[in-house]
Amino acid sequence: MRNTYSVAVVVLAIIFSQACKPAAKPAKTAFAVAEAPSLKVVEPEIGSTPDISNDAKKKLERRRALYARIDSMIGSYPDYETARQHLSERQIEIYENEEDYSKEDHLDVSIWGCSWYCGGGPDEITASSVLVPNKQLDYKAENAHDFSLRTAWVEGHSGNGIGQHITYRFLKQSPPVTAIEVYNGYMKSERVWRENARVKQLKMYVNDKPVALLNLKDITSKQIFKIDALQGKDKDLYLKFEIAGVYKGDKYDDAAISELEFSGTGVH
Ligand SMILES: [Ca+2]
Numbered sequence: 001m002r003n004t005y006s007v008a009v010v011v012l013a014i015i016f017s018q019a020c021k022p023a024a025k026p027a028k029t030a031f032a033v034a035e036a037p038s039l040k041v042v043e044p045e046i047g048s049t050p051d052i053s054n055d056a057k058k059k060l061e062r063r064r065a066l067y068a069r070i071d072s073m074i075g076s077y078p079d080y081e082t083a084r085q086h087l088s089e090r091q092i093e094i095y096e097n098e099e100d101y102s103k104e105d106h107l108d109v110s111i112w113g114c115s116w117y118c119g120g121g122p123d124e125i126t127a128s129s130v131l132v133p134n135k136q137l138d139y140k141a142e143n144a145h146d147f148s149l150r151t152a153w154v155e156g157h158s159g160n161g162i163g164q165h166i167t168y169r170f171l172k173q174s175p176p177v178t179a180i181e182v183y184n185g186y187m188k189s190e191r192v193w194r195e196n197a198r199v200k201q202l203k204m205y206v207n208d209k210p211v212a213l214l215n216l217k218d219i220t221s222k223q224i225f226k227i228d229a230l231q232g233k234d235k236d237l238y239l240k241f242e243i244a245g246v247y248k249g250d251k252y253d254d255a256a257i258s259e260l261e262f263s264g265t266g267v268h
Contacts, residue, residue: 039203039210039211039212039213040211040212040213041212041213041215042212042213042214042215042225042226042227043215043225044182044214044215044216044217044223044224044225045223045224045225045226046217046219046221046222046223046224047181047221047222047223047224048221048222049219049220049221049222050106050107050109050149050183050187050220050222051106052106052107052149052187052188052189052190052193052220053190054189054190056106057106059106060103060105060106063094063100063101064101064102066094066101067094067095067098067101067102068102070087070091070094070095071095073086073087073091074087074095099111105148105150107148107149107150107187107188108147108148108149109147109148109149109183109222109259110147110148111147114268115267116175116262116263116264116265116267117267118267118268119175119266119267119268120170120174120175120176120177120262120264120266120267121170121174121262122145122168122169122170122174122239122262123169123170123171123174124168124169125141125142125144125145125166125167125168125169126141126166126167126169127140127141127153127155127164127165127166127167128155128157128163128164128165128166129155129156129157129164130153130154130155130156131154131155131156131254132156139152139153139154139156139256140153141153141166143258144166144257144258144259144260145168145259145260145261146259147259147261148258148259149183149187149188149258149259150188151188151258152185152186152187152188152196152256152257152258153166153256153257153260154186154196154254154255154256155243155254155255155256156254159253160197160246160248160253160255161197161199161243161246161253161254161255162243162244162245162246163242163243164242164243164255165240165241165242165243166240166241166257166260167238167239167240167241168238168239168240168260168262169236169237169238170231170232170236170237170238170239171232171236172232172233172234172235172236172237173231173232173233174231174232174237175231175264175265175266175267176229176230176231176264176265176266177227177229177230177231177237177239177262177263177264178226178227178228178229178230178263178264178265179224179225179226179227179262179263179264180204180214180224180225180227180239180241180260180261180262181222181223181224181225181259181260181261181262181263182199182202182214182216182222182223182224182225182257182259182260182261183220183222183223183257183258183259184198184199184216184217184218184219184220184223184257184258185197185198185199185220185256185257185258186256186258187220187258188258193220194249194250195249195250195251195252196249196251196252196254196255196256197246197247197248197249197252197253197254197255197256198216198218198246198247198249198255198256199216199243199245199246199247199255199257200215200216200218200244200245200246200247201213201214201215201216201243201244201245202214202216202241202242202243202244203241203242203244204227204239204240204241204242205238205239205240205241205242206230206237206238206239207237207238208238208240212227213244214241218247224263229264229265231266241260243255
């Protein structure tokens with residue numbers, strides 16, 4: 001038993017001394033096999049859900065008529081404070097949420113009044129591929145940032161779109177980006193949303209370096225991904241979003257994003 005123990009100690013000592021010897025020449029593959037750091041996975045906060053049903057247009061018309069009636073009532077008082085005393089809570093709620101009640105198109109998601117876009121935002125948007133236009137419809141990259149759910153960027157690669165990407169350029173000194181806001185899929189109607197593929201995961205790159213995985217849900221609500229502030233101080237900032245997973249469409253393989261917008265700081 002003792003002999004066995006002694007042999008084991010000697011063997012271990014030899015192994016240890018060999019292991020501690022400096023390598024005569026570092027292996028060429030030493031750096032190539034180093035594991036890439038794992039990417040941060042970001043889950044979304046869920047925002048409002050736009051009404052994309054078939055009768056949404058009629059609902060919008062009713063809301064606009066209601067808003068116009070309240071607006072006219074308020075006009076008959078000397079000032080808004082006096083008018084408020086004569087309005088119901090519901091009427092005040094409608095009047096003070098003007099953007100929801102007086103927009104032209106129920107698929108419009110543009111932000112009225114003061115927003116980060118008064119001073120921030122990308123100046124160029126490009127995509128790795130775009131689905132070929134069909135009649136009056138096109139699927140260009142800019143459609144993912146036109147504040148309308150009526151339009152979408154649809155990738156044009158054969159297959160399910162994994163690996164396709166869209167890139168936003170922000171000029172240097174553009175206000176910092178702290179959130180990415182996505183309307184997933186082709187949202188111009190419920191039917192079109194179901195027929196086309198939606199994105200399950202986006203791999204986000206900052207200046208071509210992968211930094212995060214954004215996990216998208218298969219829903220029509222706005223999905224908000226909070227990130228650490230990003231800004232190109234001395235050079236332009238490029239944010240690239242690569243499709244890393246999809247939810248299959250009922251009819252088409254093409255993956256669509258109606259809106260991929262931003263929010264941030266440094267404005268106002
Ligand atoms: Ca759009």
